[in-house]
Amino acid sequence: MQFPTAEGEQLRGAALETVRQALETGEPLSGTAGFAGAIDEMLVRDVLGREPLYVEAVTNSPEWAFSPELLDNPELVSAGSVVHDDGTTEQQWALPDPEPTTDHQDAIATVRDAVLTSVREPDSEGLAIAFSGGVDSAVVAAGVPDAPCYVAGFEGCHDVEAAREAADLLDRDLRVVAFDHEDIVRAVPEIVRATGRSNPMDVQIALPLYFTAEQAAADGFDRLAVGQGADELFGGYRKVVNPGEDHRVEADTVRGATREVVSTLPEQLPRDVLTLRAAGAEPVAPLLHDRVVDAALRLPPELLATEDGRKIGLRHAVEGVVPDPVRRAEKKAVQYGTYAARELDRLARQAGFKKRMDDHVGQYIDQLVAES
Known part of the structure; x- marks a missing residue:
């Protein structure tokens, strides 16, 4: 064959x-x-x-x-x-499982070198930044200081406000993409066709990515730099802090839980990549470069997540590159920080799909696809 x-x-x-x-x-x-x-x-x-x-x-x-x-x-x-x-x-290939680096300064220096090398590598011509105001997108933006930053969301949402504050601190051009209910109704079938996925969580996550890329492409940018991978690689999820007490992970150690979360990337990333391409922009994900992955896999648990914070090693590594308020800031998941999940749910209920119904948002998505 x-x-x-x-x-x-x-x-x-x-x-x-x-x-x-x-x-x-x-x-x-x-x-x-x-x-x-x-x-x-x-x-x-x-x-x-x-x-x-x-x-x-x-x-x-x-x-x-x-x-x-x-x-x-x-x-x-x-x-x-x-x-x-x-x-x-x-x-053919399995994800490496190296021993953690015991010297914290050495581990942080390795992450810093890997991250800064990777975010500075992309050519800024035709490049825009998906910018949510968190440490991930801020360090990506720091690598290409001439690229404009874009944030999408309903006006007044957390991500738009956080992005505005961070852009001011970074002295960066920020373009806000305000989407509404009509935009959601239009985009949902396009996202489902492009990704092959119609479950509510995937669609909610994809919506702000789609609108960000769509506007950047309309403005003449054919590539969009994103901070994807940082939460998974560097311990950004709450569920890895006390994994033995969290039913969402099977592992009982911070490193084990972080690795478990990293293993979800092959299923998640196609959604993001295909959504951005469908909107007209080629994704650029510097924090997913092999050198960054390798450095992240070597972090000890105390530089991943503790009760006092998450993505600890990454936050230390970008000190002096990202302003402290941005470097330390916690952010919401994109579907909540942009109100994409809330407003898609609102549309479903307005269309007659009540919360008491099984998978009411999923049924609404199916209807939008069928009618498109």
């Missing part, structure tokens, strides 16, 4: 020779920001699934694509795997 070219491209995210070397050595973090596609009569997807890749879920079908909407029955290729030309799948 041969894999035909999909969408005119064979491989995304890395050079052929880089991926060939990674295949030969088995090195999971080979110095890229992720890759996926066809190479030497096989399909590959990097260990964190930073590039989406789909195959037709039919036995021995050679069809594949970077987007699920191009296939009849798309199936996401497992991260770190190789699909051979006989249709078999083999796990």
Whole structure:
């Protein structure tokens, strides 16, 4: 079985020779920001699934694509795997599990070098920043000081206010993308078609990303830099603080829970990448570069999350680069900080899908898709 070219491209995210070397050595973090596609009569997807890749879920079908909407029955290729030309799948790469660095200063210095190198790497031409006012997007913005910053949300929402305050401290140009109910009704079917996902959580998260990228693209920017990956890699979730007492994770240690959260990235990232591309902007995710992943995986638990704070190592690492109020600020999940979740729920109830109904928002999303 041969894999035909999909969408005119064979491989995304890395050079052929880089991926060939990674295949030969088995090195999971080979110095890229992720890759996926066809190479030497096989399909590959990097260990964190930073590039989406789909195959037709039919036995021995050679069809594949970077987007699920191009296939009849798309199936996401497992991260770190190789699909051979006989249709078999083999796990090629596994996420490293290094021992934690015991010297805190050394660990922080390694993170700082990795993060600053990565955020300064992108060319600023045609680049805009998705900016929510938190430490993640602030350090991304610091790396490309000439790029404009965009934030999307309902007026008065947490993310817009936080972004305005942070932009003032950073002395950055901020463009606010205010979306409303009509925008949500228009965008939901487009997001569902692009991502192949219609569950409320995915749609709620995707909405502000979509509007941010759409406006940036309309303004002439074809790439959007995002802070994706920082919460997962650096211990940004509340559930990793006391994992033994939190039913949302199976691990009972901070490092174990953080690793568990990192393992969700291959399923999450296709939603974000496909949403941004559908809106007209190519994503740039410097905090997901291999060098940052490697540095984050070596952090000891006390530099990840404690009762006193989260993303501790990252916050220390960007001292002097990001203003202290921004560096220390906690932020809400994007679907809540932008009011996307609240307003989608409001629309569902206004359309007759009451909260007492099973999955009332999901039913409303299905109706919007059916009517589009």
